[in-house]
Amino acid sequence: MNVGLTGGIATGKSTVSQMLVKRGAILIDADVIAREVMEPEHPVFQAVQHRFGPGILNEDGTLNRKKLGEIVFSNEEERRALNGITHPAIRAEMKRRMADYEAQQPERLVVVDIPLLYESGLEQLFEQVMVVYLPREEQLARLMQRDGLTYEQAQSRIRAQMDIEQKKERADILIDNSLGVQETEAQIEQFWRNMRLL
CATH class of the missing domain: 3.40.50.300 (P-loop containing nucleotide triphosphate hydrolases)
Structure with a gap:
């Protein structure tokens, strides 16, 4: 179930x-997956960086969540753009994990x-x-x-x-x-x- x-x-x-x-x-957390796709080596992160520019990065090249949040929570169009990049990848990974768990451990919620x-x-x-x-x-x-x-x-x-x-x-x-x-x-x-x- x-x-x-x-x-x-x-x-x-x-x-x-x-x-x-x-x-x-068994827990699958979409926020955890969202953080995983925003790791610097992930293609989703590269696409987000390309769309929003270097201003959303920390000095070490990782994502500055606060700066990105300021952009997307104050502008509906920017939020839609971010979701358009990240949501398909998050959903695909979520569905993959659901299918794996349900196949391997069907008795667990x-x-x-x-x-x-x-x-x-x-x-x-x-x-x-x-x-x-x-x-x-x-x-x-x-x-x-x-x-x-x-x-x-x-x-x-x-x-x-x-x-x-x-x-x-x-x-x-x-x-x-x-x-x-x-x-x-x-x-x-x-x-x-x-x-x-x-």
Whole structure:
């Protein structure tokens, strides 16, 4: 069985994914794959550098994520350009890993953490989609604290994604992460038990 895991930025997807891994799930993290394709030797990185220029690089030739983020989160066209370069490669690698795990370990749950799952139209790849939910104001506060962003910077990152309330409505499985870690853990335990009964 596979589950697509999504939510909004700073809603707690990583916390939930680790709770699932602790119970025996296999995790494929789209953000990890996204970092891998941005290593200097990867063809995707070369294409991004060509498109955005040397201003997005650190002195050692690696990607300066902050500089690239400033460009793409303040300009919709630039963000689309970046996604057009990176998303096909990330999706291909994600699908390859899903197929490998499902063939090699069919009895285990494969969880694929994709922040932009709905935005990318990928829900059809999964048997179920789990959404980690946090009310928008709490999401904003957590993002500002976690990443040291101003209110405006945090707002622009949240606006770059589908509204969390829309994701909540579309979820097959909803994990409300606004009630504390223990309550989140209890919801995951209930999901795990229900899944085991299938």
